[in-house]
Amino acid sequence: GIQVEQSPPDLILQEGANSTLRCNFSDSVNNLQWFHQNPWGQLINLFYIPSGTKQNGRLSATTVATERYSLLYISSSQTTDSGVYFCAVELTRAGSYQLTFGKGTKLSVIP
Amino acid sequence: DVKVTQSSRYLVKRTGEKVFLECVQDMDHENMFWYRQDPGLGLRLIYFSYDVKMKEKGDIPEGYSVSREKKERFSLILESASTNQTSMYLCASSEDYLYEQYFGPGTRLTVT
Numbered sequence: 001g002i003q004v005e006q007s008p009p010d011l012i013l014q015e016g017a018n019s020t021l022r023c024n025f026s027d028s029v030n031n032l033q034w035f036h037q038n039p040w041g042q043l044i045n046l047f048y049i050p051s052g053t054k055q056n057g058r059l060s061a062t063t064v065a066t067e068r069y070s071l072l073y074i075s076s077s078q079t080t081d082s083g084v085y086f087c088a089v090e091l092t093r094a095g096s097y098q099l100t101f102g103k104g105t106k107l108s109v110i111p
Numbered sequence: 112d113v114k115v116t117q118s119s120r121y122l123v124k125r126t127g128e129k130v131f132l133e134c135v136q137d138m139d140h141e142n143m144f145w146y147r148q149d150p151g152l153g154l155r156l157i158y159f160s161y162d163v164k165m166k167e168k169g170d171i172p173e174g175y176s177v178s179r180e181k182k183e184r185f186s187l188i189l190e191s192a193s194t195n196q197t198s199m200y201l202c203a204s205s206e207d208y209l210y211e212q213y214f215g216p217g218t219r220l221t222v223t
Binding site for chain 2: 030031033035040041042043044045048050086088090098099101102103104
């Protein structure tokens with residue numbers, strides 16, 4: 001099956017710092033999503049980004065589908081950004097439906 | 112906003128009990144999904160449904176069944192709960208194939 005690798009696995013930032021999270025995937029995809037899992041376990045949608053660049057406030061994401069990677073940028077980090085960030089992809093195959101998740105990047109933002 | 116709700120946030124059951132986890136979405140989405148999340152293993156798909164009364168197995172369907180009698184509701188059933196089914200269970204829905212999936216708050220199930 002498709003492999004989804006996220007890096008780094010853990011990241012500790014001082015409040016106000018910027019960071020880049022990476023997601024590499026091993027096959028062609030038609031769907032890529034970034035999620036933030038908060039301390040209570042809720043997965044919150046950040047971006048639906050199978051290709052191109054999107055921005056939402058302090059967060060932005062870029063997916064280069066031809067090179068099989070996606071990046072999530074967090075600028076001016078805040079303690080509320082702490083949690084686990086997941087990348088999930090869906091294969092380019094009719095009716096596959098299935099999202100495959102990476103193992104996540106655990107972000108800790110300290111005051 | 113899409114809203115996906117799950118019947119319980121925390122649940123404690125005994126080995127051998129029949130367990131029902133329910134999920135409801137309010138956006139008329141075609142597809143619904145059940146995942147479990149375990150430390151070190153990430154999120155894994157148990158079952159999904161692309162229409163009422165239709166279901167497909169995911170990566171780890173053993174020990175589980177599902178039911179979708181109405182479009183908005185998708186139930187996960189543990190016929191005879193076992194301790195290795197202690198986990199976080201997450202429900203999701205999406206409008207159609209290749210659309211965003213939206214997740215519920217999760218149910219932490221402990222089987223003793």
